[in-house]
Amino acid sequence: MSNSPLLVFDFDGVIIDGMEEYWWAARQASIRLIGPAAEAALPVELPALFRSSRPWVHHGWEMVLLAAELMDAESPLRRLGAPQDSADYLRRTERLLEARGWQPAVLQEALEQVRREAVAKDRTSWLALHRPFPGVVDRLRRFQSEGVAWSVLTTKGRAFAAELLDALDLQPALLHGHEDGSKPEVLLQLRAVRRLRGFIEDRRATLEAVHRTPGLDDLPCYLVSWGYLKPQDRHGLPDGVHWLEPELFASPLASWP
Ligand SMILES: [Mg+2]
Known part of the structure; x- marks a missing residue:
């Protein structure tokens, strides 16, 4: 010992x-999973609702789910704002996973694939999204x-x-x-x-x-x-x-x- x-x-x-990177990577992962509709609907600039939801996030894949939720004007996040408490956040997370038919492991892999490619292609730019x-x-x-x-x-x-x-x-x-x-x-x-x-x-x-x-x-x-x-x-x-x-x-x- x-x-x-x-x-x-x-x-x-x-x-x-790494707030800038969390949004960038979550948005890119959403685009891969959902397609061009996500690219059109999700702003390049970090949305305030993503930032205010970040304290609830436990695992990286939840940020991909948050990005998908931001696409939908009728989602609890867009209608009601950041969750009220942990139970509310968990409920929202489970409903969203079910609605999209997604497994956390698939979201995590999409997020990490985006990051792996960023590190391989342009490590300097990826690093610059972090302070x-x-x-x-x-x-x-x-x-x-x-x-x-x-x-x-x-x-x-x-x-x-x-x-x-x-x-x-x-x-x-x-x-x-x-x-x-x-x-x-x-x-x-x-x-x-x-x-x-x-x-x-x-x-x-x-x-x-x-x-x-x-x-x-x-x-x-x-x-x-x-x-x-x-x-x-x-x-x-x-x-x-x-x-x-x-x-x-x-x-x-x-x-x-
Ligand atoms: Mg932390």
Whole structure:
């Protein structure tokens, strides 16, 4: 077992702001699945409703579904706006999958095919659709001098996170993507072999799921203030889930709750 403590980071919404790319890739994947009607109906510019729905997204394929939903003027998203709560979002997702006769795996593959081709054809332009959040890259580098190792645990495809980390010259100790299992599963496996110091995320529902998992209930969890959050996410956090603002993030790990 490695002795250095390990901090585990989510990727999208914590290290990288890829909002422009999420829309671009979701739109392209929709065009492949639906055809020219999607190209005509979906704007090239990032729609506000896509941006405001992003905090609900758990897996990449859901963004393709959101793009398809935006095509339909009668859809709940167009009529009512972003979902009210998780149950509402899940209901909408299931209905949309059923209406289109789609399986999540097909949507995920379409999204990843779009990304694979973008990386192969014009990596520079694809990378340019992403920006690291201010101060995060420097802070990750400084963990090393504190004797803290850090890793990435994302629902993105591992290869795409690796491309972006490489472009930023960041070398996490470990990198896990959606191929490796759910976040609670991976954290449990990690905890069997490493001393985990914390898990840092911007999706509150994921932190709550981790916190409810036997064997992870005492793992310090942090919700970042700069990620893709819903307005109410920061309020009433459970014990053990801490609010992480840039100032605390910049401070030595020893001073974190
Ligand atoms: Mg995230």
